[in-house]
Amino acid sequence: MKKIAIQLLFSCCFISVASAQNDAPSNSNNRIGIQIGYDQGVLQDQNFSNLNYNLNGLNLALSYERYSSENKYSFYGRLLFQSALLSTSVSNSFESSSLGGGLELGLFRNIGKFGSSDKLSFDIGLRYGSSLDYLDWNYQDSFSFTGVHGLAMLAQIQYSVNGKQSIYSRLAIPFLQILVRPPYNTIDEFIFENEDKVLKLAFTGEFNSFNKYQAFDWTTGYRGKINDRLELDLSYNLKLQNVRKEKSMAQFKNQFNVGLNLNF
Amino acid sequence: MKRIISSLILFALLTSCESIVVDENQMNTPINNFELLWNDIDKNYGLFGVRNINWDSLYSIYRPQINDQMTDQELWDSITEMLEELDDGHTSINNETESFISGYEFNGKSIPEYSKSLITDKYLDWRIEVEGEENLSYGKIQGKDIGYIYLGQEGGRNSDVIAEIIEELQSFKAIIFDIRQNVGGSDKYSFRMAGAFADKSYLAYTSETRNGPTHEEFGDKVEFYTEPIGDFQYTKPVMVLTDRRTISAGEVFLIHMKNLPQVEQLGDTTAGDFSATSVRRFLPNGWTYNYSIQKLLLPDGTSLDGIGHIPDVYLKNSIEDIEQGNDTVLEGTFVHLLQKYGIE
Numbered sequence: 210m211k212k213i214a215i216q217l218l219f220s221c222c223f224i225s226v227a228s229a230q231n232d233a234p235s236n237s238n239n240r241i242g243i244q245i246g247y248d249q250g251v252l253q254d255q256n257f258s259n260l261n262y263n264l265n266g267l268n269l270a271l272s273y274e275r276y277s278s279e280n281k282y283s284f285y286g287r288l289l290f291q292s293a294l295l296s297t298s299v300s301n302s303f304e305s306s307s308l309g310g311g312l313e314l315g316l317f318r319n320i321g322k323f324g325s326s327d328k329l330s331f332d333i334g335l336r337y338g339s340s341l342d343y344l345d346w347n348y349q350d351s352f353s354f355t356g357v358h359g360l361a362m363l364a365q366i367q368y369s370v371n372g373k374q375s376i377y378s379r380l381a382i383p384f385l386q387i388l389v390r391p392p393y394n395t396i397d398e399f400i401f402e403n404e405d406k407v408l409k410l411a412f413t414g415e416f417n418s419f420n421k422y423q424a425f426d427w428t429t430g431y432r433g434k435i436n437d438r439l440e441l442d443l444s445y446n447l448k449l450q451n452v453r454k455e456k457s458m459a460q461f462k463n464q465f466n467v468g469l470n471l472n473f
Numbered sequence: 474m475k476r477i478i479s480s481l482i483l484f485a486l487l488t489s490c491e492s493i494v495v496d497e498n499q500m501n502t503p504i505n506n507f508e509l510l511w512n513d514i515d516k517n518y519g520l521f522g523v524r525n526i527n528w529d530s531l532y533s534i535y536r537p538q539i540n541d542q543m544t545d546q547e548l549w550d551s552i553t554e555m556l557e558e559l560d561d562g563h564t565s566i567n568n569e570t571e572s573f574i575s576g577y578e579f580n581g582k583s584i585p586e587y588s589k590s591l592i593t594d595k596y597l598d599w600r601i602e603v604e605g606e607e608n609l610s611y612g613k614i615q616g617k618d619i620g621y622i623y624l625g626q627e628g629g630r631n632s633d634v635i636a637e638i639i640e641e642l643q644s645f646k647a648i649i650f651d652i653r654q655n656v657g658g659s660d661k662y663s664f665r666m667a668g669a670f671a672d673k674s675y676l677a678y679t680s681e682t683r684n685g686p687t688h689e690e691f692g693d694k695v696e697f698y699t700e701p702i703g704d705f706q707y708t709k710p711v712m713v714l715t716d717r718r719t720i721s722a723g724e725v726f727l728i729h730m731k732n733l734p735q736v737e738q739l740g741d742t743t744a745g746d747f748s749a750t751s752v753r754r755f756l757p758n759g760w761t762y763n764y765s766i767q768k769l770l771l772p773d774g775t776s777l778d779g780i781g782h783i784p785d786v787y788l789k790n791s792i793e794d795i796e797q798g799n800d801t802v803l804e805g806t807f808v809h810l811l812q813k814y815g816i817e
Binding site: 260261298346350397 | 494495496497498499501509513517519569660661680682683684685686692695749751752753754755756757758759766
């Protein structure tokens with residue numbers, strides 16, 4: 210049932226964005242941006258707790274995009290930080306914190322433009338992503354983490370409403386990654402030995418694909434020009450993560466973001 | 474307009490999909506709380522074999538006592554009674570007002586059998602508390618050529634400070650290293666402390682962490698050594714004093730120390746709780762608990778879990794001794810040092 214529902218969800222996202230087009234700046238090849246947003250979601254991490262947690266927090270992202278001439282290729286990079294409060298309906302004393310961050314580097318190739326004045330544009334691409342989410346209760350009385358470092362398939366649709374406004378939708382589906390999770394019992398001698406070596410812990414994992422990790426990262430948004438250089442960026446992001454191991458992890462997160470871009 | 478409506482429908486669809494990804498939350502009923510705890514320990518506890526615990530039989534005894542009509546207090550009583558059967562000081566459970574540690578009642582009885590102020594006032598010429606460390610001090614025994622170190626917890630900012638202490642005490646003919654009421658802490662800290670006394674490297678113990686759902690699934694065996702650390706090691710006689718509440722990393726410190734030829738243990742048997750503990754676990758009724766997740770074995774493959782370190786010389790204070798202003802463990806140690814080593 211879950212599989213069918215997730216497939217339906219994927220389909221919905223593709224259908225919903227069938228209204229789009231390339232909004233690459235007409236006489237600018239670069240775009241930098243800053244976005245802040247509100248995160249809301251639900252988390253379940255068996256290494257951390259038997260309970261489900263509601264997640265509420267804030268995120269900050271810095272982004273950069275570069276378009277080749279004729280917009281045949283585009284590159285984007287994005288640095289994301291997030292901090293959230295985890296709460297349960299059980300007890301206020303179980304309130305926990307979630308800290309996370311990540312880097313995304315994506316390369317798109319334009320595969321077609323349609324409609325009058327090429328308003329609708331499709332891109333496909335590949336993304337390298339590296340992210341780490343850390344959960345903590347009461348200064349490590351309980352903790353868990355999920356690190357994902359790997360490749361994702363990318364698809365993007367952009368639609369230019371007019372010269373000043375556009376909407377876009379981007380979907381990333383990770384397919385090969387190093388997945389970093391705590392050991393079976395959350396702590397072991399490796400964790401004790403390396404408790405001060407965050408980078409080592411953050412990158413020590415195992416290669417896998419859809420068998421153990423399924424994720425879905427969908428962003429859709431609106432861009433409106435304020436002037437020749439500046440534009441407003443409003444976006445919604447939906448992220449699903451599902452780690453299938455003996456101690457599973459599942460997360461459903463909505464992000465509502467507002468940002469400002471500079472084209473140059 | 475159609476597009477807006479479609480978008481709204483889609484958004485509603487997406488935000489209602491939480492339950493597709495995340496399972497339903499756990500029910501807060503006595504039966505479910507009991508089942509969660511029992512199953513969690515069943516799949517993660519590391520000492521069923523070492524402590525010879527038949528967890529299934531405990532289920533068959535305690536599960537019939539649980540029903541959804543029982544009060545919180547009745548559930549608490551049943552669960553703590555079941556956990557007491559583990560007799561494991563690294564297994565505990567808390568509710569909003571109470572805390573229960575398995576096997577603690579017996580070990581806790583030793584608390585009034587020790588008095589730090591009595592030692593300072595009656596037996597020491599001077600005592601220095603080491604700043605930044607949790608409970609570390611050192612001094613000189615009155616009228617004797619003997620140094621004294623007290624370590625009440627294996628924790629602090631700078632375990633290397635032991636090198637400075639040893640340097641200061643190096644001229645004494647013997648050191649009494651008192652770890653009575655040592656509540657444990659970090660095994661790394663214990664390792665560093667013992668390194669100030671080690672003449673060479675010894676295999677101290679191995680540890681294995683439970684890493685699968687069946688009781689005998691453990692990860693790789695990791696070896697831990699006692700090693701000389703620092704420029705100077707104290708190799709003259711060291712008498713380590715223990716009691717029933719010397720526990721956990723305090724006992725790991727003693728594993729390291731008992732490898733060394735100049736070390737003897739005097740006092741009472743230690744608690745016998747060596748394993749690392751799990752992260753804190755949560756129940757839907759708001760209780761938290763944790764448990765042992767490792768087995769720690771001596772080089773010969775035996776375990777002291779549930780047994781403790783048995784002293785070379787048995788000495789024990791009574792409450793009356795302390796009330797009358799005598800630490801008979803310390804005084805017995807003076808006698809032992811004189812009789813065996815001619816040190817006073």
